[in-house]
Amino acid sequence: xxxxxxxxxxxxxxxxxxxxxxxxxxxxxxxxxxxxxxxxxxxxxxxxxxxxxxxxxxxxxxxxxxxxxxxxxxxxxxxxxxxxxxxxxxxxxxxxxxxxxxxxxxxxxxxxxxxxxxxxxxxxxx
Amino acid sequence: xxxxxxxxxxxxxxxxxxxxxxxxxxxxxxxxxxxxxxxxxxxxxxxxxxxxxxxxxxxxxxxxxxxxxxxxxxxxxxxxxxxxxxxxxxxxxxxxxxxxxxxxxxxxxxxxxxxxxxxxxxxxxxxxxxxxxxxxxxxxxxxxxxxxxxxxxxxxxxxxxxxxxxxxxxxxxxxxxxxxxxxxxxxxxxxxxxxxxxxxxxxxxxxxxxxxxxxxxxxxxxxxxxxxxxxxxxxxxxxxxxxxxxxxxxxxxxxxxxxxxxxxxxxxxxxxxxxxxxxxxxxxxxxxxxxxxxxxxxxxxxxxxxxxxxxxxxxxxxxxxxxxxxxxxxxxxxxxxxxxxxxxxxxxxxxxxxxxxxxxxxxxxxxxxxxxxxxxxxxxxxxxxxxxxxxxxxxx
Numbered sequence: 001x002x003x004x005x006x007x008x009x010x011x012x013x014x015x016x017x018x019x020x021x022x023x024x025x026x027x028x029x030x031x032x033x034x035x036x037x038x039x040x041x042x043x044x045x046x047x048x049x050x051x052x053x054x055x056x057x058x059x060x061x062x063x064x065x066x067x068x069x070x071x072x073x074x075x076x077x078x079x080x081x082x083x084x085x086x087x088x089x090x091x092x093x094x095x096x097x098x099x100x101x102x103x104x105x106x107x108x109x110x111x112x113x114x115x116x117x118x119x120x121x122x123x124x125x126x
Numbered sequence: 127x128x129x130x131x132x133x134x135x136x137x138x139x140x141x142x143x144x145x146x147x148x149x150x151x152x153x154x155x156x157x158x159x160x161x162x163x164x165x166x167x168x169x170x171x172x173x174x175x176x177x178x179x180x181x182x183x184x185x186x187x188x189x190x191x192x193x194x195x196x197x198x199x200x201x202x203x204x205x206x207x208x209x210x211x212x213x214x215x216x217x218x219x220x221x222x223x224x225x226x227x228x229x230x231x232x233x234x235x236x237x238x239x240x241x242x243x244x245x246x247x248x249x250x251x252x253x254x255x256x257x258x259x260x261x262x263x264x265x266x267x268x269x270x271x272x273x274x275x276x277x278x279x280x281x282x283x284x285x286x287x288x289x290x291x292x293x294x295x296x297x298x299x300x301x302x303x304x305x306x307x308x309x310x311x312x313x314x315x316x317x318x319x320x321x322x323x324x325x326x327x328x329x330x331x332x333x334x335x336x337x338x339x340x341x342x343x344x345x346x347x348x349x350x351x352x353x354x355x356x357x358x359x360x361x362x363x364x365x366x367x368x369x370x371x372x373x374x375x376x377x378x379x380x381x382x383x384x385x386x387x388x389x390x391x392x393x394x395x396x397x398x399x400x401x402x403x404x405x406x407x408x409x410x411x412x413x414x415x416x417x418x419x420x421x422x423x424x425x426x427x428x429x430x431x432x433x434x435x436x437x438x439x440x441x442x443x444x445x446x447x448x449x450x451x452x453x454x455x456x457x458x459x460x461x462x463x464x465x466x467x468x469x470x471x472x473x474x475x476x477x478x479x480x481x482x483x484x485x486x487x488x489x490x491x492x493x494x495x496x497x498x499x500x501x502x503x504x505x506x507x508x509x510x511x512x513x514x515x516x517x518x519x520x521x522x
Contacts, residue, residue, distance in 0.1 A: 043200070079402075086301055092422060094402020101395070101404075104207050107300070111200065111207065121395035121407065122196070122211055122387060125416045125452065126379035126423075 038099060038116035040078040042071070045109035054078060054097075054114070064108030071112065083108055089126075100124070195388055199224040203231035204354060205239075205299070206378030212365075213372035213387050223370050227361045231377070234357040237265075240288060240348045241297035250288065250347055253325075253340040266336035269327055271459060272352050276322035278483045279467035284439040286320040288346030294444075296424060296435045297348075304428025312442035319439065320345035351436075355417060355462025358382050362458070380417045380465075382458040383410040396507075399450035400495045405515075406507040408454075417461035419469040420450035438470050447472040447493050454487035454503065461485075473498065477522050486522065 038054045045064040052058075052073060059081070060071040067084035077097040080090040085107040093103035096112060099119030104111035197212040197220030210227055212220050238246050245265075252259045261269070272285045288297075293311055295302025324342035329335075349356075354377050361375050362382050372385030374392055383392045391409035398405035399420050410416070421444070424435035438445040451469040455461040464485045468476040473492040480488050480500070487503040497517045499507065504519045 086426075087422075087424070089422065092402060093397065100393070102209070106207055113200075120393065121404070122392045123209060123374045123376045123381050123383070124379065124395050124397060124404075125376075125381060125418050126397035126399075126420065 038076060038097070038114055040071075040073060040096070041113045041115050043111045051115070052078075054116075062110050064105070064110050066108045069105055069108050069110045071110075078112055078114065079103075080105060080112070083110070197224075201228055203228055204235050204357060204377050206354075208378070209374070209376040211374040211376075211392075212370055213385065215370060219368070219370065223365055223368050223373075226364045226368060227375060230361045230364050231357055234353070234360065238268075238349050238353050240350060240353075241292070246347060246349075249338070253338065253345060253347075254343050256339075256343065258337050258339040260330075261336050261338050263329075263334055263336060266327060266329060266338070268349075268356060269325065269338060269347075271356065272347075272349060272463075273322040273325055273327065275352065275460060275463040275483070279463060279479055280482060281321050281439060282470040282479060283351055283463040283467035284321060285347055285349050285352060286322050286324060286342075286345045287437065287439050288348030289320070289344055290315050290437055290439070290442055291348050291350070291435075292346070294433070294435075294437065295426070301424055301426045301435075304426050304433070306428060306433055306443075315344070316442050318342065318344040321439075351419070351466035352459060352463045354378065354380055355415065355458035355460070358415070358458040380415075380458070380462065382413075382415040384413045386410075395510075396452055396489075398511075399491055404510050405491075405497075406489075406509045408506045408508065414454055414456055415458035415461040416452065416454050417458065417465040418450055418452040419465040421448065421469075422450075436466060436469050445470040445472060447474075449491045449493055449495070451476070451491075452489040452503075453485055454506065455485055464488075477520065481522050 039051050040054055041049065041051045042062070043049045044062050054073055054076045057074045060073070062069045062071065069083040070081040072079055072081040077095040079095045080093065080103060083090050083105040085105050087107070090103050090105035096103055096114045098121070099114055099116040100121035100123070102111070102113045102124050195213055197215050197217070199210045201208055208227070208231060210224050212223055215223065236244055240246060249259055249261075276283050276285060291297055293307045293315060320340075320342040324340050324345050326339050326341060328337045330337065358375050358377055358380070359382065362373065362384060365373050365375070366384065372388065374381055374383040379397070381394070383394070386392055391411065394408050394410060394416055395404040396406045396408070396416070396418065397403070399422060408416070419436060421434040421436065425432055427433070434444045436445050437443065448469050451465050453461045453465045453468065455464060460483070464480070464483050467479050467483065468485070468488060468490060471479040473490060476488065476490050480486070486500060487506065488500045489503050489507065490498040492498065497515055499517055499519050500522055501519055504517060509515055509517070
């Protein structure tokens with residue numbers, strides 16, 4: 001191969017890497033749950049699933065078969081603030097902050113999982 | 127331009143194979159002569175580029191939001207939330223594997239539900255009536271296992287006390303409202319106290335089925351503290367049969383983990399029974415189960431007193447002195463039964479029961495919040511609180 005051949009090969013590869021970073025990975029950045037920032041993935045009684053960023057403080061009211069469950073997102077963490085269940089296991093779980101942390105209010109059919117790069121746990125035992 | 131191609135045709139070797147179909151080779155219809163080196167350069171540049179593109183796009187498809195390498199699914203089964211993590215599977219195998227787990231757990235739940243009308247309720251009715259009941263070899267194997275574990279626990283894990291669980295009102299999807307059962311009713315139950323020794327299991331000569339009878343009419347089977355573990359074991363067996371090598375099956379907080387998260391072990395967080403958050407983390411090794419029995423799981427309060435669901439068969443009351451017991455053991459059924467038995471044994475008796483049951487890795491948190499661990503458990507746990515909690519390590 002001549003020097004020009006190496007040049008063509010290198011240029012092609014470079015272009016490919018460039019295209020990849022420009023149009024593939026960057027297009028995915030910034031979405032909640034894309035592995036770049038912590039986010040809460042919430043599943044509700046009606047089968048809906050959605051993801052909210054943890055860097056945006058808010059209070060959420062979610063409807064379930066027993067009534068309203070309230071979630072709080074604050075300072076990069078999420079927790080069950082109140083729920084109409086009797087056991088209160090969901091509230092007992094406290095603030096969820098790291099990727100892999102998880103809590104659910106089974107009676108009211110609402111679950112919250114933290115997703116993100118700082119995955120401390122693959123699964124929670126209780 | 128045509129010449130090299132024709133020469134290559136008759137020659138053995140990699141390039142000849144590629145050119146066998148002249149339609150596939152680059153062949154301009156007009157007489158032009160490309161420098162061969164340029165054509166080669168195109169190939170040499172494009173092949174790796176194409177390969178790289180394929181590889182990159184293959185990675186992209188596996189990119190799930192939570193963890194790019196983990197196939198995860200959550201669903202309701204066994205009356206609880208089941209969480210399945212699979213590592214190193216493609217979309218297709220992942221979906222199939224989750225379906226199989228769901229199917230296995232559903233089937234199990236219908237078969238062994240403690241209070242809904244179904245096969246177990248029917249078995250209990252016939253045992254109470256003094257009948258000898260024919261059962262399949264599968265059910266016989268499960269009952270035998272439950273009986274063995276119960277006897278090894280010295281009866282502290284006792285699936286024969288379904289009648290007592292009902293008396294306390296825990297045979298219900300929702301926890302009871304109280305009041306606790308009258309003292310006379312509990313005394314009466316204890317006077318007739320059924321144990322798994324009252325359950326007579328016989329295999330039929332053909333080995334394909336068996337028979338069950340009870341020598342105590344008060345015996346009512348309730349497989350809580352065992353069924354979940356047994357079902358998780360079956361689910362994991364089915365995953366392995368499908369070719370899944372790395373998985374966690376977590377049923378309502380109790381889990382069995384096989385393999386690893388590829389480049390690192392599976393990481394488990396154990397929730398703190400004393401307050402919010404995680405008390406300790408641990409990394410699983412190969413194939414093992416982590417089960418916790420806690421007094422916070424199911425309970426009711428009546429006139430300011432809290433009554434939880436883990437009943438002591440010796441007193442007829444909720445077992446006293448313990449907040450939670452966490453057990454690591456190879457199979458989930460044993461871990462489940464042991465966590466229950468050690469909870470009942472309490473801060474004084476748990477070591478002896480652990481020895482009897484062959485359990486080495488235990489953490490017990492007593493009602494004052496003190497953490498008791500065996501040395502082999504202490505080596506595994508990475509406590510998460512700052513400052514580190516005081517841990518009481520005692521050999522078994």
